[in-house]
Amino acid sequence: MKSDVTPLKWDNETLYLLDQRILPHQEEWVTVTNVEECFHAIRDMVVRGAPLIGFTAIWGVVLYLKNNSNASLDSYIERLNYLRTARPTAVNLEFEIDKAIIRGSEFHKMNGNWNGFYDEMVQFAKDQMTKLLEDNLAMAKTALDELNGRLEDRPWNVMTICNTGALACGPMGTALGVIEYLGENKKIEKVWVSETRPYMQGIRLTAYELVKLGLPHDIVVEGASNYLMGRNMVDAIFTGADRIASNGDSANKIGTGTLSIIAKYFNVPFYVVAPTSSFDLNINSGDEIDIELRDPNEILSVQGIRIAPNESTAFNPSFDVALAENITGIICEKGLISPVTKENLLRVVNQ
Numbered sequence: 001m002k003s004d005v006t007p008l009k010w011d012n013e014t015l016y017l018l019d020q021r022i023l024p025h026q027e028e029w030v031t032v033t034n035v036e037e038c039f040h041a042i043r044d045m046v047v048r049g050a051p052l053i054g055f056t057a058i059w060g061v062v063l064y065l066k067n068n069s070n071a072s073l074d075s076y077i078e079r080l081n082y083l084r085t086a087r088p089t090a091v092n093l094e095f096e097i098d099k100a101i102i103r104g105s106e107f108h109k110m111n112g113n114w115n116g117f118y119d120e121m122v123q124f125a126k127d128q129m130t131k132l133l134e135d136n137l138a139m140a141k142t143a144l145d146e147l148n149g150r151l152e153d154r155p156w157n158v159m160t161i162c163n164t165g166a167l168a169c170g171p172m173g174t175a176l177g178v179i180e181y182l183g184e185n186k187k188i189e190k191v192w193v194s195e196t197r198p199y200m201q202g203i204r205l206t207a208y209e210l211v212k213l214g215l216p217h218d219i220v221v222e223g224a225s226n227y228l229m230g231r232n233m234v235d236a237i238f239t240g241a242d243r244i245a246s247n248g249d250s251a252n253k254i255g256t257g258t259l260s261i262i263a264k265y266f267n268v269p270f271y272v273v274a275p276t277s278s279f280d281l282n283i284n285s286g287d288e289i290d291i292e293l294r295d296p297n298e299i300l301s302v303q304g305i306r307i308a309p310n311e312s313t314a315f316n317p318s319f320d321v322a323l324a325e326n327i328t329g330i331i332c333e334k335g336l337i338s339p340v341t342k343e344n345l346l347r348v349v350n351q
């Protein structure tokens, strides 16, 4: 099972990224030929979504090696550390950069040059695609088992926020990958798509993917979750994560924390679905997560049209934290973490 949506292509030693800023009405590819263009594509959100940000960075490393076959190890590390700063919240970016620095350092110290490392990294990046697909499928199967054990045997109404599909992950989604898999197993009545102000990842990107998947969905405004859950119109919620602390606190798109609180109030199971590359075991809680603050104009204007009074200003935190106590379970490729405690999390992640 692989989504029809492909956010990234490697062809003729060049990286092509589907420009997510202009979806769903225009499908255009941005060409990326060096590490600096890769940095800007991540920062300017040509690509977005935690796993895809990390995956794109691996290709950034490949491009660096292609263009700088005589570089020193110090220059390699300096450029990768620059790439690391493209966006702060998704730990996947750091995770991949750290791995590439360790791997590159070992290679260069052993060989004294980069001969052969470019080919090795191209192969590694291609292998990652296969691994991501296997991992996302494992998460989807865990989620189906979990809901089968918890809910009535009928198609369900599930809710999601932001975009966590192939556009955010590569071959298949995390939370949206679960929903795709539930759909294949005839377990979806309807998907409630939270529009996800201000960047509109829900209304633009998740809806785009659900149309391609042929799954029934209604887009709702963020504020509708109390209405829907209060009327038993949501059986379960699935979201992604940009960084999960060792106690299970999970940062994700702004509004996710709010959703988790309402879900707990109405007893609606709330799941975070994320690969282990989204876990940050170096931090104790969500308080330590660096939340990206984005351009206020994303709020003040919609598609270039100023909505707010010219005199008004805005504040635009792009992520918030769902506290572990409000999360029913975290699903990663290694299984289900529930209840969400530090002990359970470390047991599953370190197995």
Ligand code: MRU
Binding pocket: 048, 049, 050, 051, 090, 161, 162, 163, 164, 165, 168, 169, 173, 174, 175, 201, 239, 240, 241, 242, 252, 253, 254, 318
């Ligand atoms: O700002 P974005 O679009 O990169 O934010 C993305 C999200 O918040 C996703 O839910 C998260 O990265 C998980 S993607 C599987």
